[in-house]
Amino acid sequence: xxxxxxxxxxxxxxxxxxxxxxxxxxxxxxxxxxxxxxxxxxxxxxxxxxxxxxxxxxxxxxxxxxxxxxxxxxxxxxxxxxxxxxxxxxxxxxxxxxxxxxxxxxxxxxxxxxxxxxxxxxxxxxxxxxxxxxxxxxxxxxxxxxxxxxxxxxxxxxxxxxxxxxxxxxxxxxxxxxxxxxxxxxxxxxxxxxxxxxxxxxxxxxxxxxxxxxxxxxxxxxxxxxxxxxxxxxxxxxxxxxxxxxxxxxxxxxxxxxxxxxxxxxxxxxxxxxxxxxxxxxxxxxxxxxxxxxxxxxxxxxxxxxxxxxxxxxxxxxxxxxxxxxxxxxxxxxxxxxxx
Amino acid sequence: xxxxxxxxxxxxxxxxxxxxxxxxxxxxxxxxxxxxxxxxxxxxxxxxxxxxxxxxxxxxxxxxxxxxxxxxxxxxxxxxxxxxxxxxxxxxxxxxxxxxxxxxxxxxxxxxxxxxxxxxxxxxxxxxxxxxxxxxxxxxxxxxxxxxxxxxxxxxxxxxxxxxxxxxxxxxxxxxxxxxxxxxxxxxxxxxxxxxxxxxxxxxxxxxxxxxxxxxxxxxxxxxxxxxxxxxxxxxxxxxxxxxxxxxxxxxxxxxxxxxxxxxxxxxxxxxxxxxxxxxxxxxxxxxxxxxxxxxxxxxxxxxxxxxxxxxxxxxxxxxxxxxxxxxxxxxxxxxxxxxxxx
Numbered sequence: 001x002x003x004x005x006x007x008x009x010x011x012x013x014x015x016x017x018x019x020x021x022x023x024x025x026x027x028x029x030x031x032x033x034x035x036x037x038x039x040x041x042x043x044x045x046x047x048x049x050x051x052x053x054x055x056x057x058x059x060x061x062x063x064x065x066x067x068x069x070x071x072x073x074x075x076x077x078x079x080x081x082x083x084x085x086x087x088x089x090x091x092x093x094x095x096x097x098x099x100x101x102x103x104x105x106x107x108x109x110x111x112x113x114x115x116x117x118x119x120x121x122x123x124x125x126x127x128x129x130x131x132x133x134x135x136x137x138x139x140x141x142x143x144x145x146x147x148x149x150x151x152x153x154x155x156x157x158x159x160x161x162x163x164x165x166x167x168x169x170x171x172x173x174x175x176x177x178x179x180x181x182x183x184x185x186x187x188x189x190x191x192x193x194x195x196x197x198x199x200x201x202x203x204x205x206x207x208x209x210x211x212x213x214x215x216x217x218x219x220x221x222x223x224x225x226x227x228x229x230x231x232x233x234x235x236x237x238x239x240x241x242x243x244x245x246x247x248x249x250x251x252x253x254x255x256x257x258x259x260x261x262x263x264x265x266x267x268x269x270x271x272x273x274x275x276x277x278x279x280x281x282x283x284x285x286x287x288x289x290x291x292x293x294x295x296x297x298x299x300x301x302x303x304x305x306x307x308x309x310x311x312x313x314x315x316x317x318x319x320x321x322x323x324x325x326x327x328x329x330x331x332x333x334x335x336x337x338x339x340x
Numbered sequence: 341x342x343x344x345x346x347x348x349x350x351x352x353x354x355x356x357x358x359x360x361x362x363x364x365x366x367x368x369x370x371x372x373x374x375x376x377x378x379x380x381x382x383x384x385x386x387x388x389x390x391x392x393x394x395x396x397x398x399x400x401x402x403x404x405x406x407x408x409x410x411x412x413x414x415x416x417x418x419x420x421x422x423x424x425x426x427x428x429x430x431x432x433x434x435x436x437x438x439x440x441x442x443x444x445x446x447x448x449x450x451x452x453x454x455x456x457x458x459x460x461x462x463x464x465x466x467x468x469x470x471x472x473x474x475x476x477x478x479x480x481x482x483x484x485x486x487x488x489x490x491x492x493x494x495x496x497x498x499x500x501x502x503x504x505x506x507x508x509x510x511x512x513x514x515x516x517x518x519x520x521x522x523x524x525x526x527x528x529x530x531x532x533x534x535x536x537x538x539x540x541x542x543x544x545x546x547x548x549x550x551x552x553x554x555x556x557x558x559x560x561x562x563x564x565x566x567x568x569x570x571x572x573x574x575x576x577x578x579x580x581x582x583x584x585x586x587x588x589x590x591x592x593x594x595x596x597x598x599x600x601x602x603x604x605x606x607x608x609x610x611x612x613x614x615x616x617x618x619x620x621x622x623x624x625x626x627x628x629x630x631x632x633x634x635x636x637x638x639x640x641x642x643x644x645x646x647x648x649x650x651x652x653x654x655x656x657x658x659x660x661x662x663x664x665x666x667x668x669x670x671x672x673x674x675x676x677x678x679x680x681x682x683x
Contacts, residue, residue, distance in 0.1 A: 020561035024496060024520035025532045029388060036392055074675040109440060119587055125410075126402035126516050128395055128499070143402070145515035152511060172451070173510060174457050181449075184420040211510065248420070257506060260537045281517045281534060281560060308538040310562070311505045311517060 003219035026283065031137050038132035040298045044085050044115040045132045045291045048091070048105070050079025054326050057133065057291025058105060059303055060112045061325060065114065068303055068321070068328075069232035070290035071096040071103035072159075072270040081107050082134065099155065099275050100316050101305055103290075104328035110279030118299035120148045128296050129280050131288065131304055139291075140313070148302070148317035151225050154275045156216025161272035163255040165221035165244025169194065171211045178208050192242040195233065202230040218244070219272075261309040271306040277314040278302050284313045343407030370577035371429050374486050376548040383500060384547055386597060402500065404548040406516055411483035415451040415508035416474060418442060419461060424503035424514070424542030425450070425474055426551055427484040432458070432476030433581065435573055436541030437556050438465040441472030444583035444606070445647030448474050451508040456680045458482075462647070464580045468587025469527045469555045470568050472541065473580045485543070490569030497521045501533035501565075502582060503542020503555055514542070519565075528566050535565040582616070585650050600660075601680045602653050604629060606646035612636070613643045623680040628673075629666065636672070637665035654677065 013125050024030075046058040048069050058069040067081060079091045091105040105121060123129060133139035151157075158164055168187020172179040178200040183189045200208055204227055208214045221227060223246040230239050249256035254325045261267065268286040280293070292300040293315040302315035343457065383389055383397040407539040412427045416436060425441035427433070434450070441448075441462040448460040458478040465472035476482060493499070501517045519533030533544065535558050544553030544567045553567030582605050603622020607614040618625050635643050638652045639662055656662060658681045666673045 021522045021532075021563040023563055024522060025518060033389060033391060033395060110635050124399075124406075125513065126405040126406040126518065127399045143516060143518045144397070145517060146513050149511055168420065170420070173451065173455075173508075187420075217591065246633070257537050260558065263536075263558065263560045264534075264564075279512075279515055281515070283534075296392060296399065309505070310558075311515065311534045 013241075020156055026141055033126075034130045034138045034141055034271075035136050037130050037296055037298050038294065039136075039140045040113075041115060041137070041292055041294045041300060042132040042134060042138075043113045044300075045134055046084065047082040047134050048074065049080045049082065049088070050074055050292060052080070053077075054287045057131075057139070058287055059115050059290070059292040059300070063110065063112045064145050065107040065109045065112060066288070066325075066329060067091065067105040067107060068325075069103050069105055070268075070270075070303075070305055071098070071101045073287065073290065074103055075267075079105065081105065083107070083109060084113070084134065093329055097328060098325055099273065100320065100324065101270050101274065102303065102316065102321065102324060102328065104325075106329075114289060115300040116298070117318045117322060118295065118297075118301060119319055120301045120315075122297075122299065123295045123301050129293050129301065130296075131282055131284060131291060131293055133291070134287065138282045139288040140282035142280045142313070144278065145281050145312060146277075146279040148276060148278040148279055150276050151212070151274060152210055153212030153214075153216040154273050156213050156220065157273035158216075158219035159273050161267075161269045162219060163247055163257060164219035165223055165225050165227070166247040166250075167194075167218065167242065167244065171214075171242070173211065175199075178214050188242050188245040192240050194231070194240060194242070198232065200229055201231040201232055201237065204228055216273075223250075225285065259261070263310055265310065267308065268306040271308040271314070274305060274314060274316060276317060276320045277305070278317045279308075279312050279314055282312060282313050283307070289313075343553065368578035368581040370574040371433075371484075371487055373489070373574070374528055376550070380547050384420065385490075388497060398498070400514075401547065402518060405500070405545065405547065406502065409451070409485050409543075409545055409549045410514060412485045413502045413514045414454070414502075415453075415504040415514075415538075416448050416460070416541065417449040417451070417508075418439065422504075422507040423540040424536060424538065424555065426543035426554075427476070427482045427621065428487055428551060429484050430481050432460070432478075432480070432482045434474040434511065435543070435551065435554050435570070436472045436474055437554055437568065438467040438585075439556075440469040440470035440541040441465055441474055443647045443651045444585060445645050450474070450476060450478075453513050455510070462583075465580065465583040465587075466572060466576060466580070466587040467585060471554065471573050471576075473573075475581075485545075486548075486550045487570050487574055488546045488548060488552040490524070490529060490552045490571045493521050493524055493546065493552050493569075495521055495523065497502065498547050499531055499533060499552065500545050501531075501542060501555060502536065502545065503535075503539040505536045505538045506540045522563060524569070527569065527572070528556075529569050530563075531565050531567065532563045533565055534562050585654075599656050600653050600656050602649075602677065603680070604649075605653055606635075606649055613646045613649050621676050627664070627675045627677040629664065629675060629677070630668065632668070633673075634667040635664055636667055637663075639663055 056073040058067040095104040130138040168189040170182040172181035302317040425434040425436040450458040463473040517533040523530040603619035603624040605617040
């Protein structure tokens, strides 16, 4: 479970609704200051439509009609692109990469302005970022919250970032593999007989090397599911069956974390499981993902990939995107099985 | 007789060892208020940035502040729950939210984003405004930040939150959220630095990198992010650091509401529930409770630690008469106490 494992819940009180205060940091007046910042990169940004409806943004990566976008938003109909000059054209989905959720589209248009890449490290933590759209204003602004990082265990994570099944343990994070520091009372872990000091070796036969992998595997389960853990206790290995529960504070099948993360904005359906992310505090609409994220120089730091939570949006950093471009144009990945 | 006397002394000595400052007032001083070392860039004197140059000046400054203050931001785990905190002294006092630290004397695991882990315990707080405190008990010198002046924060002032939304994630530095102050009063700062579960207890910084608030609660809109101002922490430092809890539950009638009251201070480092001080004229004083008494039971409830006493008292009503079983030296006493009202 993404959050709820070692924190059976995360602290934050909720307050009763009251009239909303106006945004100041992301007010229309501040957003307008970014017009000159996005003037160039918006010439490299397209609106991607599926069956005539706004689905995502796209980033032009070469003058002869190659466009990157967010793959999981492009299902369910004919794909078209509204180009920077306002003309809508047909687009073909040529390649995609499921872990990064990137899609490569091809349009029969030449003489386009491709994005100007820069290393994501060009922006420090706390630096401004803007998400160009197809108009004069950016679709969102914010700051870099966390520099580009690889996410351990991403390949196991549930794509929707859901918490999955609940165990009720705290990990010993000083331990290089997966060891239990504490078993909370009245939890599935306690009922199954797990104990502090137990090392968890496998999860349903799958080796777990670190806590992120275990969290990822749990996120794919649901309350009521049985799992089989191979553990090592006092140098003796044994297997323990655990019937997973729901995290404390869960309501209507949603964990407290999920409920809070859905407060105030809409999230992308695919919002977890990316192997590498740059995290920023812009409030992106889910269908404004897929386009470029730029710094104050208008250079592209990465491709926006998800509105992931109340406090966070993710981009795949440029240094992870660029090596994928050639492969994405080859159609090879299109046949790849749709799984991670 | 002689044997018995020496035994009493050993007990007393043990108590002294648990409470090194017995008999004299411990120095629970808030960190000294320091005026900012340098003037902020001129852009922060403007009501709002006016151009891209201003935005650049803001981001250059913010990036520097982030580097300076992030090492003092921690994630804390208290039981099965996780929040954030910020270290404000070299010896490891951590400001957090009252609903994170909860009752005094609970064990805390403290996670630094560089992978370091320390142990600590919860202290007191005004739960009416959601202030709380933790002390690192692992020996060491800790990275810390200065306290600012929350009363100097005006609407529109720039600020930022650095904390652990969703709890500690190995390999992730605490995410930065930049914002402005939207509304302020004596007990709450509201900003557009967006918060979510796990951020509670984490710091709100001013542009000097000083703590001006502690994350507390959210409403649905992205502009409803509430923080406890830092001044009430400074003003009540000794009380909080001595593990006093007051103010009742947040939202349970608000500030100043008088709750059940005994009038003792307990030793958070003591073995069992050791009384450090009895407030003169308080219900505990009237019932004959004395410093160095060890409270063993409240009615039928055994009291294993200092943390349990306030919890049990707060679960009673004003006017209830309770019986405390108390060990005083060799004797065991039963004292009847009428629970009073905090004034």
